[in-house]
Amino acid sequence: MSAERPILWTPSKDRIEGSRMAEFMRWLSETRGLTFDDYNALWTWSVTDLDGFWSALWDFFDIPASKRCDTMLAERRMPGAVWCPEGRMNFAEVMLRPAQARPDAEALVVRSETFGDSRLTWAELSAQVASVAARFRAMGVGQGDRVVAILPNTETALIACLATASIGAIWSLCAPDMGHVAILDRFRQIEPKLIIAQDGYVHAGKMIDRREVLSTIFDGLETLEQRVLLPVVGDLPEGAVAWSDLIGDTSEPEFAQVPFDHPLWIVYSSGTTGNPKPIVHGHGGIILEGAKQSLHQDLRAGDRFCWLTSSGWVMWNAQFVALGQGVTLALFDGAPNHPDMLALWRFAAEERLTYLGVGAAYITVCIKAGIRPRDELDLSALVSLGTTGSPLTSDGYDWIYDAVDRDIWLAPISGGTDFAGAFVCGNPMLPVRAGEMQCRALGNAVRAYDDMGNELIGEVGELVCTEPLPSMPLYFWGDTDGTRLHESYFDTYPGIWRHGDWIEITPEGGSVIYGRSDATINRKGLRLGSSEIYQAVEGLEEVMDSMVVDLEFLGRESFMPLFVALAPGLSLDDALKDKINNAIRASVSARFVPNAIVQVAEIPRTLSGKKLEVPVKKLLLGAKPESVVNRDSMANPDSFDPFIAYAAARA
Secondary structure, X not given: XXXXXXXXXXXXXXXXXOOHHHHHHHHHHHHHOOOOOOHHHHHHHHHHOHHHHHHHHHHHOOOOOOEOOOOOEEEOOOOOOEEOOOOEEOHHHHXXXXXXXXXXXXXXXXXXXXXXXXXXXXXXXXXXHHHHHHHHHHOOOOOOOEEEEEOOOOHHHHHHHHHHHHHOOEEEEEOOOOOHHHHHHHHHHHOOOEEEEEOEEEEOOEEEEOHHHXXXXXXXOOOOOEEEEEOOOOOOOOOOEEHHHHOOOOOOOOOOOEEOOOEEEEEEOOOOOOOOOEEEEEHHHHXXXXXXXXXXXXXXXXOEEEEOOOOOOHHHHHXXXXXXXXXXXXXXXXXXXXXXOOHHHHHHHHOOOOEEEEEHHHHHHHHHHOOOHHHHOOOOOOOEEEEEOOOOOHHHHHHHHHHHOOOOEEOOOEEEOOOOEEEEXXXXXXXXXXXXXXXXXXXXXXXXXXXXXXXXXXXXXXXXXXXXXXXXXXXXXOOXXXXXXXXXXXXOOOOOEEEEEEEEEOOOOOEEEEEEHHHOEEEOOEEEOHHHHHHHHOOOOOEEEEEEOOEOOOOOOOEOEEEEEEOOOOOOOHHHHHHHHHHHHHHOOHHHOOOEEEEOOOOOEEOOOOEOHHHHHHHHOOOOHHHHOOHHHEOOHHHHHHHHHHHHHHO
16 A cells, blocks of 8 residues: 555655646636546546546647647547547647747757767757758658668657648557567568668777668568668769758758648557557547646756667657757667766766656666765766656665655656557646555546456556557557457457556556556465566575566466576575575565576567567467568567577476
C-alpha cells in the first residue's frame, strides 16, 4: 500500500503554483467555471467528460488548425472511436509554431559522437524543414506516400520527419544499429517511396560502417523511387541524392491541412515473433497527446529538455512533446557510458538541462557503476528527471535522491509505443513516493481489473483503459479487417483496452507497475510480477542483470529458473547462490526462491531494452527457437543461444 512507501520529495508552494498543471486548473476555473478540490477530482472529470476535457485542452494550448472541431468525440467506442471528424490541421505546423514567436532562440542542441556538437535556432530549424519538404515534393512525394529513414538521434531525422509531416506524407524510422532483416521486416510492409539513410556512425569511439547493410536494404525495398544518403564513411553511391543537397532551398514553409485522423507516422511493436505490428498514429491524436503530456512533464518555453533514446524507440517520437511547447530540445547521439559513465550527466550539466529523461535500466547501470553525479558536476539547473522503459525500483528512487539531487522532481512514466503516450506519469503538484508513479494521466481512464473485469484498488490487476484516447492506433498497416488490432488489445475485456501490464492503483491515486502480465509468476496460487524479484536480485552488487520465468506444466509442480548475468570476473558458486536466495527470501518471500539459478553472459532483450521473458518461457516449455523469437528484433541476438542449450538439456 502507498502509505507504506516513504515520501522522498514534496513540492514547494512555489513549484506547485508555478506548474503548468496548476495553470491549467486556474484556466479551467476562469474560462469554464470548473473547480476541483484536488488532482483526483480533475482526473475523474477528464475521463468522464471526454468532449469537455479534450476541447478544453485544445483551447488552453491554442492549437492552430485551419478548421476546429465542433464535435471532439463523434463516436465513443473501442476500437473504432471517431475523433474530430471535421477538423483540419498539420502536426509539423504545430511543432514549428514557436519559430514565429522566438525565431532566434535555440530550438535544437545536438551532441553526436559522429558529428560533434551543433545548434539550430527556431528560424533555422523552420527554414531547413521547409527546404527539405520542397525537395521532397520535387522528388514526387505526396500525401499518403511513405518516407522511411535509417538514422540516429540527430537533427537530420527530426527535420526529415517534420518535412514529411508538412506534406501530409507518412513517416517511419529505424535505428542504424538494427539488423537488415529487422528493418526490412518493418519497411517492406509499408512500401516506402523514399528512404533517407546514413552510411555509418560512431558509437563508443568506434566507427560502424553500414554501407553493405544499406545496400541489402535498398535492394530489398522494391517500391523505392528515391534514395537520400548522408555519407559518413564513403562516397555518395550512384543514383543517390546527398542530404546536404536538400538543405538550402529558400521556399517558405507550407503545411498541408489534413484530417484529424490522417496518418502521421508508423511505429512498430517489439515484434518478438512474426512480423512487427506497424502501428499507425494520426496528426490530431499525437498533437493532443503531446500537449497533455507537457502538463505532466511541466514543460514551457525556456526549458531545456533531453530524453536519452535510440531512434528506434517510441521515446524518440515523444521528444516532440517538448518541441511543440517551444522548449529547447537536446539530442544525445552516442554511448552514454563513453568515455565514462558520467558522459550523459556531463552533457546535462554543460547544457544546463532542466529536464532529463532516461530508461530505468540506465539508472540501474549508474548504481552498479558507483557514480555520484552531484559530487562531480553542477546539476543545479536540473529540476526534473523522468524514467521509463521498465519499472524503476525503490533502489533507483533512493539513488537519484542521494546521488543526483535531493530536491529534484522524479517523475517515472509508463505507457507504450501503442498510443505514443503514458498511462501513468508525474504531476509536479504531488509528492513523490518510493517505487510509485504519482498519478494516472489526464484523459486516460486507467484502472486495474481482475480476471472477471472487476476494478481493484490497492491490489495488483491487469492495466486497462476503459475509454478511448485520441492517440490510440488508427489501425495496423495492412490489417484490413482489424483482426490484429482487436487481438492485440481487446480480446480479453470486450470494448476495453488491455495493455498487458500488471498495475496497482493506490487509494491516493498513485500507481505501481509490476511488469508484463503475460510473464507472471504463479507459485502455489500466489501471483507476482517479475519486477519484484529483479529488484531483490539486481540489488546485489554481484548481479548485473537477471531474468526469471515460471514454467507451468500440466499435472506437475511449476519449475522456476533464475538466470543471472554477473559482474565481470565472477562465477556463480554455492555461496553466491545462497546470497541470491536469501535476498529473495528477505525482500519478496521464500515462496519465490527459484528452483535453479543459472549463470549467463547476457539477458536477452528487445531493441527497446525489454527483457524477453515470454519468448524464453515458451522456449523452455518446449517451443522451437525459431518460432518464439525473431533475432533481428533483439538488441543482443547471441544471448539467446545459452537459453536454447539450457532448454535442450532440460528436455
